Amino acid sequence: MKSALRSAICATHAYSLRSLNPIRHRHSLLLLPRYDAVFPAKPSPFTSMASAGGGGIGSDAPLSPTVHVLEKQFEDFRHQLDGSGTLRERIRSAAFEIESATRLMHSSLLLIHQSRPIPEVLEKAKGQISVLRDLFSKLAEILCECPGQYYRYHGDWRGETQSVVSLLAFMHWLETESLLLHAEAEEKLGLNPSEFGLDIEDYLTGICFMSNDLPRYVVNQVTAGDYDCPRKVLKFLTDLHAAFRMLNLRNDFLRKKFDGMKYDLRKVEEVYYDVKIRGLATNGNSKGEQGDGESS
Amino acid sequence: MLNSSAVRKLSLMASKPQRFSHVAETVGAAAKKPRTMTTNASGSDQNPMKNAFSKYATYLNDLNDKRERVVKASRDITMNSKKVIFQVHRISKHNKVEVLQKAENDLAAVMDQYISRLVKELGGTDFWKLRRAYSPGVQEYVEAATLCSFCKTGTLLNLDEINASLRTLSNQSDEPLQINVLDYLLGLADLTGELMRLAIGRISDGELEFAQKICRFVREIYRELTLTAPKMDDTSDMKSKMDTMLQSVMKIENACFSVHVRGSEYIPFLGSEDTGFSMLGVPEME
Numbered sequence: 199m200k201s202a203l204r205s206a207i208c209a210t211h212a213y214s215l216r217s218l219n220p221i222r223h224r225h226s227l228l229l230l231p232r233y234d235a236v237f238p239a240k241p242s243p244f245t246s247m248a249s250a251g252g253g254g255i256g257s258d259a260p261l262s263p264t265v266h267v268l269e270k271q272f273e274d275f276r277h278q279l280d281g282s283g284t285l286r287e288r289i290r291s292a293a294f295e296i297e298s299a300t301r302l303m304h305s306s307l308l309l310i311h312q313s314r315p316i317p318e319v320l321e322k323a324k325g326q327i328s329v330l331r332d333l334f335s336k337l338a339e340i341l342c343e344c345p346g347q348y349y350r351y352h353g354d355w356r357g358e359t360q361s362v363v364s365l366l367a368f369m370h371w372l373e374t375e376s377l378l379l380h381a382e383a384e385e386k387l388g389l390n391p392s393e394f395g396l397d398i399e400d401y402l403t404g405i406c407f408m409s410n411d412l413p414r415y416v417v418n419q420v421t422a423g424d425y426d427c428p429r430k431v432l433k434f435l436t437d438l439h440a441a442f443r444m445l446n447l448r449n450d451f452l453r454k455k456f457d458g459m460k461y462d463l464r465k466v467e468e469v470y471y472d473v474k475i476r477g478l479a480t481n482g483n484s485k486g487e488q489g490d491g492e493s494s
Numbered sequence: 495m496l497n498s499s500a501v502r503k504l505s506l507m508a509s510k511p512q513r514f515s516h517v518a519e520t521v522g523a524a525a526k527k528p529r530t531m532t533t534n535a536s537g538s539d540q541n542p543m544k545n546a547f548s549k550y551a552t553y554l555n556d557l558n559d560k561r562e563r564v565v566k567a568s569r570d571i572t573m574n575s576k577k578v579i580f581q582v583h584r585i586s587k588h589n590k591v592e593v594l595q596k597a598e599n600d601l602a603a604v605m606d607q608y609i610s611r612l613v614k615e616l617g618g619t620d621f622w623k624l625r626r627a628y629s630p631g632v633q634e635y636v637e638a639a640t641l642c643s644f645c646k647t648g649t650l651l652n653l654d655e656i657n658a659s660l661r662t663l664s665n666q667s668d669e670p671l672q673i674n675v676l677d678y679l680l681g682l683a684d685l686t687g688e689l690m691r692l693a694i695g696r697i698s699d700g701e702l703e704f705a706q707k708i709c710r711f712v713r714e715i716y717r718e719l720t721l722t723a724p725k726m727d728d729t730s731d732m733k734s735k736m737d738t739m740l741q742s743v744m745k746i747e748n749a750c751f752s753v754h755v756r757g758s759e760y761i762p763f764l765g766s767e768d769t770g771f772s773m774l775g776v777p778e779m780e
Contacts, residue, residue, distance in 0.1 A: 268650045272718035275675050279725035349622035379546045398553050441547040
């Protein structure tokens with residue numbers, strides 16, 4: 199049994215009869231009696247060879263009705279999968295639009311680093327929020343067509359959503375110096391949690407992205423002479439980091455982003471230290487020039 | 495650490511009295527939450543960020559616990575479905591009925607005990623969110639169920655038939671688990687590997703006809719899947735399975751080929767000692 203099995207597997211690696219020959223003898227003992235039993239009536243070796251070729255594993259064997267059942271099922275599957283494929287295309291194009299709206303918002307928000315007044319920058323960036331609301335309602339509409347499958351297609355818009363959250367949270371912080379909460383983010387985007395909500399993990403990832411932007415903001419604010427900024431950002435980021443540490447995260451992307459947050463925190467701490475040790479934080483603008491050179 | 499940051503936050507809040515009303519609202523909502531982790535239980539009542547994050551923490555904890563339970567249920571399904579598959583491989587010419595009967599009973603037990611637990615853990619929701627957690631088990635079950643069914647009837651067990659049996663299972667929960675097309679197809683792709691083993695086993699047991707039937711069946715599935723696989727959601731997984739599948743199909747074909755070729759060479763020899771040889775051969779095998 200064992201040797202027959204092995205040689206049958208051997209045969210799969212070598213087509214030529216030459217390689218089969220050395221083990222032929224063993225087969226003659228084990229396999230051939232059964233071959234004979236399978237094809238009992240053989241007039242001559244030559245015809246038996248031919249008939250075995252025709253009726254054996256040949257593809258010209260007539261298709262049984264069960265094959266049609268099988269074909270029918272796969273036909274249905276392809277139809278279904280085509281449907282979900284087109285749905286996915288539509289979701290992707292909506293996500294693409296969200297991405298370009300987000301990019302516009304991002305670019306107008308970038309002016310904050312060039313020390314433009316906050317209200318002016320926010321004004322412009324906020325213009326995109328209504329666009330995003332429309333796009334998200336469009337996305338929600340598409341997903342209403344396949345109830346219960348939100349998470350099937352989730353991967354196609356989650357990255358875009360995370361960026362949106364990070365920008366909204368940054369804008370919210372600039373305005374209020376507080377964290378944009380999950381429910382507030384949903385409200386800003388006009389999402390209805392009962393049908394199309396903002397996934398909490400996406401929200402948290404977006405918040406981590408926002409934290410990545412803060413060190414640059416602090417550096418540029420100090421350079422521009424706003425010496426109180428590091429203190430405010432440090433307080434916010436410390437609280438945020440403490441809040442994140444309450445979460446039991448899995449070893450996933452969010453965990454990775456959260457692990458990165460401490461570097462943002464450290465950077466802001468360094469800037470705060472640089473400013474504080476030179477007495478800039480209290481003295482205001484008078485020693486601005488000196489601070490420029492020293493602070494990283 | 496927590497205390498000092500809480501104090502700092504208090505001072506922050508004090509400088510912004512206009513936000514207190516909003517704070518009070520969220521505090522009230524969060525305080526009613528029955529389950530919170532010990533890390534966020536005390537001292538956080540005054541802080542909206544802490545409150546919000548304790549809610550997120552609860553959400554994440556619940557989700558992770560659920561995922562963990564679903565993974566466990568899935569692993570049990572996998573383990574027991576594998577046992578069914580091994581049982582099917584114990585088949586031989588003479589014990590077919592008993593072996594398949596036992597396999598079917600075992601399969602029914604997998605459904606009753608382990609899949610029902612998965613259905614319970616999923617609680618009628620999150621079929622797609624937690625799909626990664628239970629997909630391996632479901633695929634293995636599809637593999638076992640289709641293998642059993644093929645050995646018994648020689649046909650492919652349809653997804654609708656499996657899902658119909660699942661529907662009877664979960665009358666307690668609102669929405670029954672339905673295996674999705676993707677998991678079914680992934681399970682079928684694995685089925686061919688098992689059928690390859692079965693075919694090789696049958697050939698060495700002399701059941702050439704059965705092996706050839708398997709061969710035709712597997713070819714048919716492979717052919718259909720070549721058309722269907724590229725349409726699937728995540729094709730990378732399926733692509734590697736398709737390669738393995740082609741290997742399996744070729745293994746069966748080559749095994750059938752080698753028996754066919756050798757068989758024809760030995761016919762005259764067999765013809766002379768026809769009955770005696772096969773009588774001799776049979777007891778040697780068992």
